Amino acid sequence: MVAALWNNALCQTCGARIEITGSGDLGCVACLLGAGLDGMLHPAIPSPSGVPDSLGTYLIGRREDGTPWTLGQGTMGVTYRARDVSLQRQVALKLISADFARHGAKARERFVREARAAASLRHPNVATVYQFGIDEETGQCYCAMELVEGETLDERVRRSGPLAVPLVLEIARQIVSALVVAEKHGIVHRDLKPGNVMITTGDEPDRIAVKIIDFGLAKALGATADPRVLTDGGFLGTPAFASPEQLARSPVDVRSDIYSLGATLWYLLTGHLPIGNGASARLPVGQLRAAHVPPAFSSLLFAMLAIEPAARPTAKEIAGRLAPKPRRHVWVAVMAGAALLIGALSLAPHFHPTRPAPAPKAPLPDIPAKTVAVLPFENLSEGKGSVSFADGVQDELLTDLARIAELKVVSRTSVMQYRRGQPRNLREIGRQLGVAFIVEGAVQQSRGQVRISAELIDARTDLHRWAQNYVRPIDDVFAVQSEIAQEIARQLDAKIAPSEKAAIQAQPTRDLEAFNLYTEANSLLATTSLNSRGKLSLLQAAQLLSEAVARDPNFLLAWCQLANAHDSLYFLGFDRYPVRLSLGEMAVETALRLQPDAREAHLTRARHLYQCYLAYDAALAELEIARRALPNNAAVFTLAGYIYRRQGKWSESTREFENALALDPRNIYTLQQTALSYSLLRRYGDAAIVLDRALLIAPDNIDLRVTRAEVDLNWRADTGPLHAVVAATLAKDPADTPTLAGASLFLSLCERDRAATQRALTALGDGIFGPDAIQLRPLFWEGLAARASGDHVAALRAFTAARAEQQRKANAAPDFAPALSIVGLIDAGLGNKAEAIGEARRAAEMLPISRDSIDGVHLIENLATIYAWLGEPDLACDQLEAVTKIPGTLSYGQLRLSTMWDNLRGNPRFEKIVASLAPGSNR
């Protein structure tokens, strides 16, 4: 470790940013702390006079002034240029730090053993180790390696600044190819960093050669007699590039090198280290943006830098994602391993220089030409509904294009982020979406006429391929759309099958007002979230769609979306009255009656079977029909992901979400659902990464920000981020108070902040809040808040009122287990022990985990709460032990902070359960 020099910016040792602290300007805090660690301090390097002339058959080179020819210096020793007099070749000779020899014969034996393993690694990108040896006389350990002429990556960055993306990609490919082989041999580098990678001079990616040096040396020198440590090795690396498990001295394997490689690549691209801000372990993604790193490459780096080793991709997977893909594979994102969700698109199509390289003159070869994104159309009209109309035109065009099997069309959700209002960089958008072509347009309505202009642009070259203006009577708008769709297909040389042509030419409705209502409802449905306003959005959408189908009873898509709205209200527990089920049922049947073969109708029926009956197999069968007809529809994959998740088939569910994201890479809702899956699996690090990716797309999305902050609360019992999000959001716009009511309520109860609880209850109004189908009404929360503050009279009053209200709900939906379970919770609050336990047990039997892996778990959690409140801690702990061992929402943060569990605090079994969920508890 060389000295931590101050340059008012970066530490020259570890590359970390040097920041002034509340205790003044101290220099690099990381290096200064590291210097205090056991084993980190070493005697000064041997003085020149202390360097032997030769070791074994190696003659150490000298400069003209007689001083030894030093090539470099690291934590393990000094490397000299030397000559193998026996084989007559130049080598790099590393003299291991002198005091290593003082650790006895056993240490030296281990050194030789580990060194032999490292020497067995032969790869063009690894500096070959020729020999490890120990000088018998002095005990000096040394290592002779292939002499690599050039400079280290660290030296390169310091000399010329951050490297160009294509160059870094090539470096990454070469390093990874070495790691793939090392993994096969079970060899871990343990100190992979820019200073340990040599690069031959040159800036062209096709002319450089990369060599990793010191492979395996860290273990050879860090091994001890302790078997655990023998496996682990000690921490030798520069802290900044070391993996979290290395710093924690946990066992390390090749995944540790993957992390270090991620940090190294980050450094090469940005000149900075991926050191996040705050306890959330959030990566400073702005650095990558500033360096114009393509999103897909960024995603790969995020995955490599996952805190949890299991979340990182393997070397082989990285190699696969870095390798150029044949065109036909581009859209087939075969992702092995759940962690790869993070960058669900194959990287190859995105890996093009954005900054340093000149603009490509020819189309880039590995983005398929028949890929297109239809960006939101500009609305040039005035008046209510005109924006929706323009959206509708774009949506219909997008839908028409998506019917053509030969074309790959980016889904609506991913493109809606590129609304007009700010300059569009089409090349960048093309890269982000992985498409070769982009459609832009504008819509204007005037005196019964509609004017639509459309342009097809080659995003790879920024050149117009085709443009056309249409002025038609407004009733012909759908005909214009189908004309545009067919023209685009022709321009892209995509064949249209007869059935596809028929579908494109079919008009969704002849009633423009109905179409407007449908478009408006679509916007509501697309952005409905699970916050306390979700019910309102769904009800509004259902109303709009009811009006649409009243105007045009043959409007198939409106019937499908109407079914979707009703079914969601029913499924999410917002309205479990049978009439809601019937309304959904009727809409599905109408859609199927109108067009029995329509793909959208089958997709709708699949959703209905799943949401209303939990009929998983039937839903999947129906979905298969839709999938065959809509091979590129992300919604099909997303729905399959939901169904598998409910079934507890986590890997299948994850795979479906991956597929959906491959087709719809910027769909923040799918990203959010993916993150929620990770949270249920208690893989909070991965959840955070996915949410950070979503926040890059939609930084102001409140639900995303809350979900991200909740990860920290669940993961580490840290309420700080959620507090900050709530405060910042409300400071920006107090109108968001109702949206945040649920999160604020939960937060205030965790923090025992009575005043904040009251404010949150006021904001909640008559909204409903709770996990999934456990939709708890305001009176329950009032009771809980009063109970938590010791106001038993108020608690009794609120719970009594809540019980009457909830009993009515349960009576109305006798088959809906969550409603009965909530009655049990309220009875527990009232002290009705026998009733409460009976109700909660009955509910859990009605909907066991085997039938619903999400709500089923909630019902067991409720039972545990009831036992806890009613003085049955052992029974409560029995339930908690069961549900904390399987995926679920119950987390370390919730158990540690929530007022729900206050009765169990101090109970050894409970505390043990809490501890078992704590970060780093090696569950």
Next chain:
Amino acid sequence: MPVATREPNAPDEHFVATRWTVVLAAGDSNLASDRASEALSELCRIYWRPLYLFLRREGIGSEDAQDLTQGFFVEMIRDRSYRRADREKGRFRSFLLGALRHFVADARDGEQAQKRGGGKIRELFDESAIAEVEAQVPTAQNWSACAVFDREWAAALLRQTFDRLTQECTIAGKPELFAGLRPYLAGTSDEAIPYEEISQRLHRGAGTLRSDVARLRTRYRTILREEVRGTVLEPEEVDDELRYLCQVIAHA
């Protein structure tokens, strides 16, 4: 570099009573302990900055944060609330943050409001110290409150280490030498040290400077470990605590 071999029973890590162990022992005894109070006062003098910045990061205004920090220490010393210290955890850092949170929660309920200047350590804050810390408040927004606390805790440890080392060098009549070599304390090699330049500046031979660097580094490390030792219960925890703080800095 053999890291797996620990320095066995290094004297600095095994002196019998650290400030923190004295405080904990007083907590056990149920007897008033001036020694514990003094030790605690000293710890507070060193570590008030992390607490103050934590409160500022939590959105508490400067005046209130000063009140709360001061009040917290005053109450802790007066009421010997350190008796609640959790032996299981054994980290002064964790204890102090937990205790502060409780104190703030109580204070927010209006039950334990403290006013400035009411305790033994009213000299804690002076305007320049507050200004120095206040300058970091905007930067602190980059991290969570807990991370701010841990980062500042690490900085306070280093500051105290530097203060002691400066004092020793001053007593030895070598303040300029220390100032000149201070940037190189964290290192283990001489590669990046411009000996010639320093030699000319300090009128000291390069060979002597090499020895100075080696000595100062050893002493720096010893003092740093002593300071960390003062905040943990067992000598074996020094490395863990340092490693934790390294991790906070590198990955927080």
